[in-house]
Amino acid sequence: MSRIALIGAGRIGRIHARNAALHPRLELAAVVDPVEASAQALAAEWGAAVRTLEQVMADPGIAGVVVASSTDTHLDYSMQAIAAGKAVFCEKPIDQDLGRARSAAQALDGSRLLLAFNRRFDPNFRALKAKLDDGGIGGLESLQITSNDPAPPPPSYVAVSGGLFKDMAIHDFDMARWLLGEEPVEVYATGSCLVDPEIGRLGDVDTARTLLRTGSGRLCVISNSRRSGYGYDQRIEAYASGGMACADNVLESTVRLFNDDGSRGDRLQNFFLDRYARAYQAEMDHFADMLAGAPSAVGYADGVAALALAEAATQSMKSGAVVRL
């Protein structure tokens, strides 16, 4: 059993706490949160202790740290934990500022850090990747990534989110890099405010399309909306020389109704914590593997690369011009 600490007892922290506590090879030993009551409630739920950041970093019995605190602390806490000899499971994004993120390269590059791009651990996207890797449909040529939220976040969140590309599309940039197997060299993005005018007043968009082009000419379209009107829409189509593979949405049940209006299928699995429940578990399982010596599947460099694409998309949308990387 590896003993780990959780920093941050918010929504995503509570998911990781549960997955760590129920994991056969992990023990959730400590919870850190500036809000005392949150830390205490979560620690009590899973039989962990409440600790300060300093205590966790100094405790040689803590082998790993989950960084699920606010985005502006991700880099700092990760570097502290790595310096203290611990493995790190750091929530995305690595930071909102590309320059600052890059400045941590010496400390974090190649380190034992797992950057929490949870979609890489989703069974459907993994199955898609496996189909591409096994070569059955030939060489990959282009991607269509569709990623729409059920409903827009509150304006207060939008204001500090870093914008649609860094906050929401960051996952899709990571998916693009992971599946393309090659870095994009051109980014063109455009967006509109069609859903909530308040988002526009905050200088952001709620509907966007991004077009990536790699050095060898592979193309990738990323479609994003803050509000789908039909649930949490998470799909990928991969076009290859010998065919196409796609991963479709997950439904709440397999029930279909037929009447004289046609057929009806069930809703999309709607809440991201449900849709990606298995991904979060698999991610924690991978962290347990890392604590047993395995290399990280998604690291600091992946976080920086996705952020660089988000930055380029933001810049392209603002300038109306293609950004070359």
Next chain:
Amino acid sequence: MSRIALIGAGRIGRIHARNAALHPRLELAAVVDPVEASAQALAAEWGAAVRTLEQVMADPGIAGVVVASSTDTHLDYSMQAIAAGKAVFCEKPIDQDLGRARSAAQALDGSRLLLAFNRRFDPNFRALKAKLDDGGIGGLESLQITSNDPAPPPPSYVAVSGGLFKDMAIHDFDMARWLLGEEPVEVYATGSCLVDPEIGRLGDVDTARTLLRTGSGRLCVISNSRRSGYGYDQRIEAYASGGMACADNVLESTVRLFNDDGSRGDRLQNFFLDRYARAYQAEMDHFADMLAGAPSAVGYADGVAALALAEAATQSMKSGAVVRL
């Protein structure tokens, strides 16, 4: 061009008239119908002549006859036409009375008669049969045939229909024989009147299940309802040693809608003349092949065998016992 005559200018007759008139190798030369106005209207539409039955039978220039008149005339007109040296395309059923149907064996067995079990010519069921025949899923073991009408016929039709098994399930008995490749030896059927009490008062049922068993132990379930509540439901599932093959319903379009209630697919193609439009054309094409010398794919013996199963099912339902053939 082979010149053919149509006997019967009713609903199904008009379909056959159109398909014959538009067929590149057929010429619709004559229309016969006791209702003068019907015959004249249909003949005018396709540039054919109105003729009497006697004229058609005596005309050596008529190579084939389509018998689409009332059921009680099918046997008689078919025998007349065969005796006159013509090929025959006879609507189903061959007759409502099994004894009478069998008595025509000497005249009709092995003859150039096409019995119009149109579903054998449906592209979906043909594709299903081809999949079974190519052996890719192993040996056939059992069938599930689902055949539901959109809405019950009027009581006046039910009263003279011969009952659900002879009128409606007769197609399914033919599908069963065609796909099983083996004759059923046991029939058990049960039915209820759940849709329209008037049907019950006429001594018929509107909902039925029939279970067939072949000599080698293959099983077939036939599910029928006079009213599906969701359109013309025509499906077949074939279970084999290496998997399953099914033919699903045909939809009016490929459009799907997604909203927060789930997804919605279009209606089933609902009217049998639409659903089986291509089957009727393919059937006429086969008749053109017969006129060019090809043997009939579905003949008198198939009509009698399906009728015998319908008779057995009727008897089983009435007696509550299995009927062994």
Next chain:
Amino acid sequence: MSRIALIGAGRIGRIHARNAALHPRLELAAVVDPVEASAQALAAEWGAAVRTLEQVMADPGIAGVVVASSTDTHLDYSMQAIAAGKAVFCEKPIDQDLGRARSAAQALDGSRLLLAFNRRFDPNFRALKAKLDDGGIGGLESLQITSNDPAPPPPSYVAVSGGLFKDMAIHDFDMARWLLGEEPVEVYATGSCLVDPEIGRLGDVDTARTLLRTGSGRLCVISNSRRSGYGYDQRIEAYASGGMACADNVLESTVRLFNDDGSRGDRLQNFFLDRYARAYQAEMDHFADMLAGAPSAVGYADGVAALALAEAATQSMKSGAVVRL
């Protein structure tokens, strides 16, 4: 936290142990198994104690007992536990012998016993039931239950299984009763040995069709095979006055491939412990509710009624006649 004991550390017992141990309102306190090593391994895995049956029954701190031992002990252990004032979660079937099962009526009828018909807790079948109950497609008229195993069990299992109807179709009889909302009054069953001749030599069948008819004329077909050739096939179609509702199979992923042969969807979720993983969890959750005072959703009488249908189907198949209940 309610403390519970598990009797039987076999395959299904280990599932229940895990679900109880991870349940927020339950504590797995004790494990009983005649095989010492099995009991000890499972108890150690979840921090429970190894106990004898007598210790468990006598322990007033044990509020509930999960009976997952061999079928011939289900009735006896359940009655002991009920007599000792404990709630019982008893694996299906209640017994293989209908007379013996019925003789326990005085002790078990109306008691706090949960009979483990896990499919009632499957999210897909529950969603189907909810759609029927909300009346949106009108009154239920008939059912098609398809239930095929991926592969036949070994002959040694078949020999003591009680036969296909009691061992395998018992779940389907329960689904039929649950969804029909009315007791069948007629049972006709037929079967064949098409998969494994050894099963035939043991006097059993591997392929069967059962036709149920209720007092009001509702019809239900149950289709069973010991080997589907394409995975664990668990589907239900419910036909109602205003349409149809169906629950389809669960797939391993949502990935589809398209090439010039057509499209390919992923495999069915194949192993019953995977397919019904959520059902087993929900079942344990219901047991926790019972320990907090809720009435059992599936009880002794349901176990007896399903067994009576299995007995009737067995008898019908052997006699070739309809059995009236």
Next chain:
Amino acid sequence: MSRIALIGAGRIGRIHARNAALHPRLELAAVVDPVEASAQALAAEWGAAVRTLEQVMADPGIAGVVVASSTDTHLDYSMQAIAAGKAVFCEKPIDQDLGRARSAAQALDGSRLLLAFNRRFDPNFRALKAKLDDGGIGGLESLQITSNDPAPPPPSYVAVSGGLFKDMAIHDFDMARWLLGEEPVEVYATGSCLVDPEIGRLGDVDTARTLLRTGSGRLCVISNSRRSGYGYDQRIEAYASGGMACADNVLESTVRLFNDDGSRGDRLQNFFLDRYARAYQAEMDHFADMLAGAPSAVGYADGVAALALAEAATQSMKSGAVVRL
């Protein structure tokens, strides 16, 4: 019956000949083609006469002309026929040269000319449009148009095709305008040569993505490939404020196979003359309506607008910059 003439007896001309000849309100009176043998064969097949262009234009008994000759003659023949008082059914594109196309505005704008964007008559895309128009999913916000050919054309065709955007994507630009109900004001396009290097040597691409933006901020992605690897892939997704509607591909049959590798659906309807057979018929039906006085649903201005988008996309791809219209 309106008498019409066909100019051009090539592949698409033969389709229109058949549809006109079999149409109940049209008579195919004349066929014109510089290749005498082609004209004669087609005229003979449908009982039409072989005529010269001059004869057709001068014949007052010819009410309508189908222009299915080579692209460089479309504008000229259309203008001659309009000047001669005839209705015109003109194949797409209106011309390859935008300036030349625009110069015909005085003669053709508002005239009785049907430009043959056949996809507007496809039952699936019409059903999609109807769903958007009936308002059930709210206001349209963005489109995803996927349009991939089964296999690339021969280099000889590519060389004179005008490039992927004018030759292939022209249909998609028309679909975009038709569904968006608003003109795009920005066009960004990028493309690669991933399928056939010969296409690249000819200065064209075989894989492209185009991003359109309308004045109100609606977004449209068009995805094109000259070779899909899985058939003729023709799909549209329309995202609206209250949900999404999509039109999917048409399959060769409804048959699906299930085995232990998963399920398999049939191939896409692959050849464009099959896939759009009903669209071509509906288009001819609309021409018959026009001959009876109805206004054209797709006219000269639509042809010019689509060509302008194709021109802009070509220019954007070459320059690497957004083109503003």
